[in-house]
Every structure is written in C-alpha cells, then in structure tokens.
Amino acid sequence: MKNKKNATGVMLVLCALLIVSFKNIGNNTVPPAKDTATNGGLFLPGKFKAVVVVDSLEGRARHIAVNTNGDIYVKLRFPDSIGGNVALRDTNGDGRADIIKKFANYEDKGPYGTGMRVHKGYLYFSSEANVYRTKLNPQTLVPDAPLELILHDATAPHEHDAKPLAFDNAGHMYVAFGAPSNACQEQNRVPGSKGIKGCPLLQQYGGIWQFDEAKPNQVQTDGIRYATGMRSVVAMDWNTADNCLYVVAHGRDDLRLQFPKIFSAWQSAVLPAEEFIKVKKGTDVGWPYYYYDPIKKKKLLNPEYGGDGIKAGNGAKYTQPIMAFPAHWAPNDLFFYTGDQFPARYKNGAFIAFHGSTNRSPYPQAGFFVCFVPFKNGKPFGQWEVFADGFTRKNTVVSVSDAAYRPMGLAMGPDGSLYISETEEGKIWKISYTGNKAGFGKAELAKMELRKKLPGFRLPDVLKSDLQTGMLKGGAKIYNTYCANCHQKNGRGDGNMIPPLSGSEWVTGGKFMEKDLAIRVLLNGLDGPIKVKNRPYNSAMPKHNFLSDADIASVLTYIRNNFGNNSSLVTAAEVKKVRAELGK
Secondary structure, eight states, rough: OHHHHHHHHHHHHHHHHHHHHHHSTTTTTTOOOSSOOOGOOOSTTTTTTEEEESSSSSOOOOOOEOOOOOEEEOOSSSSSSSSSSEEEOSSSSSSSOOOEEOOOOSOOOOOOOEEEEEETTTEEOOOOSEEEEOOOOOOTSSSSSOOOEEOOOTTOSSSOOOOOEEESSSEEEEEEEEESSOOSSSTTTTTTOOOOOTGGGTHHHHHEEEEEOOOSEEGGGGGGEEOOSSEEEEEEETTTTTEEEEEEEEEOOOOOOOOOTOOOOHHHHHSSSEEEEOOOOTTTTTTTEEEEETTTTTTOOOOGGGSSSOOOOTTSSSSOOSSSEOOOOEEEEEEEESSSSSOOGGGTTTEEEEOOOOOOSSBBBBEEEEEEEETTEEEOOOOOOOEBBBBBSSOBBBSGGGOOOOEEEEEEOTTTTTEEEEEESSOEEEEEEEGGGGGOOOHHHHHGGGGGTTTSSOOOOTTTOOOTTTTOSSSHHHHHHHHHHHHHHSSSOOOSSSSSTTTHHHHOOOOOTTTTHHHHHHOOOEEEEEETTEEEEEEEEEOTTTOOOHHHHHHHHHHTTSTTTTOOOHHHHHHHHHHHTOOO
16 A cells, blocks of 8 residues: 555656646646737738737747648757657637647757648658658647658758758659859859859759659659759748749858959848749759849859859840849748738738848848738739838847847648748747728838838948948958858857857867967868857858958957957967968
C-alpha cells in the first residue's frame, strides 16, 4: 500500500511538471495580447480590421500555413530541440491563439529554411537542406503521422538557401534553389572580381526545379530545371486563375561596394529592382549576366560582365518582369488571394510580403510592408498598392534592427481572412474585412496611397536623404562607407543573414587572438556558416584588403569601441604584420 501511495505521488508530481512545462498550451492559459493598439498597430484600407493572433513566439517566425479547419502552422526562424515548427489553434473564435505547441524536431535547423504550405491534406515545410511533409489530422492539431523526407539538397547550407515551395494542379512541387553568389564572380564578393562566363552555378543553383510532390527521398537530379536566371527567390506561389507559377525575385547587391568607380552610393541603394515574374517552363531571367533597372525600365549588363550602368547588351532577350519594385525591399512571400471575404477587386490578386531592406545605407532602409497587386485576365492591373503598413513603428528606419516588426509570411484562412507573420518577435496578425464590400473603392485606396510619400517608400533624394551627411571623419566614415551597408549603422546586423558586431567574439577576439582575428577577417573576408554569440549566420563578407593598413586600423578601432564594445585600439603596424603573414 505504501509503494502504491508513493507511485501515486510521483505521478502527481510528473503531471504537475508537465502542466508547468506546457504552460502556453490550453484554453485561457496564453497571456492576453500586449499590443492593444487599433489593428495591432497596422494601417489598413477602409474597413479592414486586424487581430493579433499571437504577440510573440519563442524562436520567432518565418512562413506560415493555415489548414482547412483554421489551425495555423508556423515555420520557426530559430528552431530548438523541441521542434522547428509551431501549431496554433483558436478554440473560442476570437481570432487569437489559445493553444500553442512546438513540433517537428528535425536535424538541419538553420535559420533560413522557410517554406510552409498546406497541400492536399499534407503540411509541407522546408529546412535549408530538406523538404518534408506530414499528413494533417484536424483532430490532433499537431500532426501525428510520420515525417516524410520528400527532397534532400546535398549541397546545403549556403547563401540564399531558403527552399520556398509551390504546387500546381498536376502533382508537381516547385522548389527554388538560390545561388551561393552575388553575380557568379571568380571570387565571390571581392571588389572588381570578374564574372565567370557560362556561369557553372546555373547547373545547380539560381533557378526553380520541378519535382514529384509525393515521391520520397528525392534529390535535385530527380527533378527538372524548370526555370533559371534567378539569384534568390523566397516569394513564390502558383496562380490557379491562369494555372501558372509566379515569383518575386531578389535582385543582386553591392553595386557600389564591388565597383565604386562605376556606381555611387545612391545608385547602389536604388538598384536593381526586385522583379515580379511570370514563370513558365524554360524561363530565363538573365542572372548573373543582367539586372533590371527600375528607373530606366530595362535590363542592363552587370558590371562583372562588362556593364557600366548604361550598357544594355542582350538584356532584352531575357524574360522581363511583369512589375518592378524598388531595390532591396526583400520580397519574402507571395500569395494569390482566392477567398470571397474581401471586396471583389482582391479576388485572384497578389499579396506580397516585403521583409524590408538591409543594404540601402547611407540612405533610409525601405520596404517593411505588405503590398497588393490587382490582377485582371492573368496580368497586373494598375499599380501596386500599400495594403498593410506600420510594422516598423517609425517612419524612418536607419538600421534594419530599428524596425519593430518585419513582414515575412502570408496565408489565407478558411473564412477568407489573411494571416501575416513577422520575423523579429514572432508576431502574427489575422486581417478580415468588416465593411460593405460593394462600397469599397477609391476613397479607401487613396488614404493608403498617401503612405508612399514616407521615407520607407519614396525614391530617396541624392543629397537630402543621405544620412551620412556631416558625419565624423576617420573610423566612423570608413565604417559607414564599407561596413554599415550590411552590419547596419548601429552594428546590430539584420538579425538573419548578417551577424551583429555588438559583443561579437569575431570583433573582440579571444584571449590570445584579440586583435588578429578581426584583422584577418577584414583582410581575408568570410564565407559560409558561422556562429556569433551562439546564433547561426550564413552569408559572405568580401575581402577588404584594398584598404590601407591605417584605414583598417581606424575602422577596427571604431568598431571595437562602439556598439557596446570596449576593446583596445588597433594600430597600422599590427595590421601590416598580419597582412605580411597572409601575403595580402
């Protein structure tokens, strides 16, 4: 009897521990929304209303999907040992999640894998290296079926390795393979490096591959290279209205950093376009040889292949965008609206989530909103519109980390409402229309059109918008010329691809390589996955060995004594010594 009582006591303790460990799971246990602002702080047209589904998710959020019963599935930005995804359920119909559960602990849990779609009763999602699927069971919320490996990429991880997903109506899955390069240079991101003729990267990267949506354990060679010439694609969707694939592709970066004698800081901030593309089998968009100039409205030859910002070369022969958006806005999701809840003009139109720029310095960062593009007869009808804005909580964003929220994922609920996820806190909004659909029109749209006059939308003035005007000389000037474009003016990076400098062991170094490590990074550059303060990052930093010993010493001294750092100065003699050892 005594043993039985002890066993009962142990079970009660275990149950109590389980309840505590799942304190965010269950009715009435999720804390009330912190954001009590109207529409969760968003600006929306007319009678559109927003509810905050969840204020924040541990691990934050990338793409999302919604099942036919309203359950929400979220791809985490920073997965952990419990899982890389989160399932959310609203049990009382108020639009807010009151059950939250992590699931799917898979091996390769990098921060860039992002695809998340519900298709034919399955939840498909991607990591940097793999595409998985699992059968959904509306009764259990968290899928209880086995996790199937549908596609494995043996070359992952690398730059631009997002793996977005789309599905047609004929049993095919489409996966984008981003290119680990800026413009297929002989030396990636090395200033002045020439592009490789007949770019070999296009055999495996820089395009979209078509696969069987149900066949397990596929590799890239099992698929068909469906389209090419796209350096990086994260926003992708199948449009059922015209039965065709569409993407919004990221343009290349660093025109000024790579070719300062050809391009100004202003040109680098406003070029090239983010391209909205209708993709058919055999489509070639022209990367790495060409980029699209949104001001001149034509494709121009990349400087790596002899371009000078004027030469058009054979750009006209490549697929042209159906619409061009300003540079570096980072289009990270695309969704064609098929619901009936919104006014009729939104039917079959395209919503695009712009994550916002990181590299328009010394000009304000831009984007950070959800756009709508009306479609008619399978083509854009009119100009793009601001649909949801206010994510940054400020009109001028100097460094990307100044933005409170950055839109990422889009999905539609069974009632036709639109869900938006963001990456910085893991916040999710549900947007519904509450007015008279027949009365929605020009007046409501005109108010949103006024937002295009804000710094985050308008074309920056060459002189008046330059945030570097009047800056200090020395290390601060060098930093803002060569470093702030990626690491940001405040040294915090973008929280995703570009690591922070604040408190970074790569900046302050260890006990025996305090200065040498930072000097070596500037002279050698850095390419591939690294960890900073135990967070993974995967990008490419170009060599800065073109700077003089004095300039490198000056900028490193500035970095090591700003952004919360407090380290010893670096001298030109120390840089000279390391340069000699490296032969740089």
